[in-house]
Amino acid sequence: MRVGWAAVLTLAVLVGGCAAKQEQPATVVRARELMASAEGKSGDLVLRCEPSDADVLLDGVEQGKCSDFSGVSRSLRLxxxxxxxxxxxxxGFYPYTTYYSPSGARVTLNVKLRPLAPEGGGAP
Incomplete structure (x- = not known):
């Protein structure tokens, strides 16, 4: 029993001692800073679409036409x-879906929807 407790005590001292003296790598510290600064960030998403009258949905809720969010002063705010x-x-087009996380920056998303049927109408 005595050897078992000594081994546990030695292990606890080694682990505790190493963990207390060890500093976090700079990359971990920077990642935590970035995560903390990203909380509560907003973002502007500029949409440039073909066709420009395509519908835009954010989290399943219709926001308007793509052209409503295509200008310098017009963007989808998150x-x-x-x-x-x-x-x-x-x-008549395949839908386009992506995911966006606000970063505090203005981002432009270029979308070109593909027609469901090839142009020209079909087989020769």
Whole structure:
């Protein structure tokens, strides 16, 4: 029994001693700083779409047409931290879906929807 307790005590001292003296790597410290600063960030998402009259949905809620968010002073504003689903869709085209997390910066998203049927109408 005595050897077992001595081994546990030695291990506890070694682990506790190493953990107390060890500093976090600079990358871990920087990552924590970035995570803390990202909380509560907002972001502006500028949308440039083909076709420009495609519908824009944010987290499943319709926001307007893509052209509503395509200018210098017009953008989709996000105020909540975390990932948001951004969907661009129009009848006759495959929908486009991506995820965006506000970073405090203005970001431009270029979307070109693909038609469901190839142009030209079909087989020769």
């Amino acid at each position: 105020h909540d931290a975390g990932f948001h689903q951004v969907e661009v869709k129009k009848r």
